[in-house]
Amino acid sequence: MGRRLLFTALLFAAACSGGPTVGLDLPRGITLRNEVFCSPGGVPLRMDLYFPDEESTRPVLVFVHGGAWIVGTKEEANERWLGLLRAPLVARGFIVVSIEHRLSPAHKWPAHVEDAACAVRYLRAHATEYGLDAGRIGAWGSSSGGHIVAMLGTADEGVLGSGEWAGHSSRVSSVVDLYGPADLTSDDWPPQARATFPPVFTTSDPQSAILIQASPVTHVSAGDAAFLIFHGDEDTIVPLAQSQALNAALQGAGVQSELVVVANGGHGLEQAGMNPTESQIVGRIVDFFAARLQP
Numbered sequence: 001m002g003r004r005l006l007f008t009a010l011l012f013a014a015a016c017s018g019g020p021t022v023g024l025d026l027p028r029g030i031t032l033r034n035e036v037f038c039s040p041g042g043v044p045l046r047m048d049l050y051f052p053d054e055e056s057t058r059p060v061l062v063f064v065h066g067g068a069w070i071v072g073t074k075e076e077a078n079e080r081w082l083g084l085l086r087a088p089l090v091a092r093g094f095i096v097v098s099i100e101h102r103l104s105p106a107h108k109w110p111a112h113v114e115d116a117a118c119a120v121r122y123l124r125a126h127a128t129e130y131g132l133d134a135g136r137i138g139a140w141g142s143s144s145g146g147h148i149v150a151m152l153g154t155a156d157e158g159v160l161g162s163g164e165w166a167g168h169s170s171r172v173s174s175v176v177d178l179y180g181p182a183d184l185t186s187d188d189w190p191p192q193a194r195a196t197f198p199p200v201f202t203t204s205d206p207q208s209a210i211l212i213q214a215s216p217v218t219h220v221s222a223g224d225a226a227f228l229i230f231h232g233d234e235d236t237i238v239p240l241a242q243s244q245a246l247n248a249a250l251q252g253a254g255v256q257s258e259l260v261v262v263a264n265g266g267h268g269l270e271q272a273g274m275n276p277t278e279s280q281i282v283g284r285i286v287d288f289f290a291a292r293l294q295p
Contacts (some may be wrong), residue, residue: 007272016169024034026131028094029053038164043102045115050076050086050096056175059136060123062116066143069112069200070105074098080247081178081269088286092146093294095097096133097123101148105199110201113151114161117170120152121287128249136293138174140239140285143267146180146222150216150238150246154227159213174292176285177229179238179267182246183218184211188239220249228288230281231272233263245249260284 007092035047052058063082065072076083076098086096101115108269120137127134139149152160155174184197185206197204201211212218227250231243243259250257263275270278 001117021139026055026188027051028055028131028295034295037099037122038115039245040102040111040118041113042044044100045100045118046074046099047099047119048076050090050095050098051131052090054093055131057127057131057133058093058095059138059289060097060120060130061089061293062137062149063096063098063122063137064101064116064139064141064145064147064148066100066141068196069109069144069147070103070196072103073143074100076117079142080268081140084282085140085285089289092286092290094289095130095230109201109210110159110161113148113155113214114163116148116152117160118163118165118171120170121165121168125165134168134175137172138176138289138293139172140176140178140289141180142178143157144163144181146177146214147182147251148180149175150177150180150227151184151219152216152221152229154216154221158288159219171225173225174224174289176288177227177243177246179231179235179243181238181268182216182242184215186239186242188241190236193237196242217249220246220253220255224250224255225239226292228258228285229259230262230269231259231263232262232267232269234269234271235267236264237267 026049030051036044037047038045051122065079082098089096100117102111124134139152141149152172156207194204229243231240231249233240247257247259264273
């Protein structure tokens with residue numbers, strides 16, 4: 001019997017006997033790879049789950065990879081900010097989840113965010129099986145992944161889409177956005193970045209309804225997720241003004257948000273001489289999630 005079927009059977013047996021589920025055979029200190037969480041249009045989407053050793057129900061953090069909505073994978077070896085943060089977050093008692101989503105140009109927006117939203121609903125639907133706290137879910141992502149998690153933290157359920165695991169919320173309560181796009185209608189996008197819009201959104205027209213709808217700043221309102229945003233002051237791909245606009249909108253709506261401008265930081269935040277340093281950024285992210293999601 002596979003690992004997942006085993007602890008599902010144990011949970012069922014405990015429920016029938018009236019006994020506790022925690023401490024039976026919930027996943028602890030292991031990694032589950034390539035769990036299929038949704039199959040939009042028949043396309044199976046997979047996630048990797050990294051579990052801490054704690055026996056109690058645990059908060060969960062979802063990572064969404066970058067890659068201009070066109071490339072990228074969920075694999076730690078290919079995702080620097082997953083590789084940097086996975087171990088310290090697991091050590092602090094978080095279940096860390098890395099997801100894949102459909103990619104453009106084969107799949108157009110909003111497929112990307114609908115897939116991320118479906119992953120959140122799946123996790124809530126399987127909270128008992130995985131031993132996670134459905135009320136304590138956060139997310140982080142870099143570049144286009146930062147854009148997607150910002151949508152999870154601001155957009156309402158109608159925008160995030162419907163589909164599998166209906167009846168469960170797609171929203172997250174805490175977001176770390178690493179240099180993600182926030183206002184696709186802005187006129188400050190460099191030409192090379194704007195050239196990526198048509199394959200993803202079908203247009204680069206700043207007045208188009210789809211770019212307005214796909215911009216997190218459009219959806220900001222009171223009650224949104226708490227945000228911690230990092231952006232380099234030398235980013236030549238996603239302008240710093242993107243994160244400044246999102247932070248201002250969030251704070252203007254009364255939402256907890258902090259923007260950390262990284263001196264000497266380009267897109268990716270991997271340059272020497274950055275302030276804060278890479279290790280300091282990692283520490284701040286871990287502390288932010290712990291403060292927001294730990295009991």
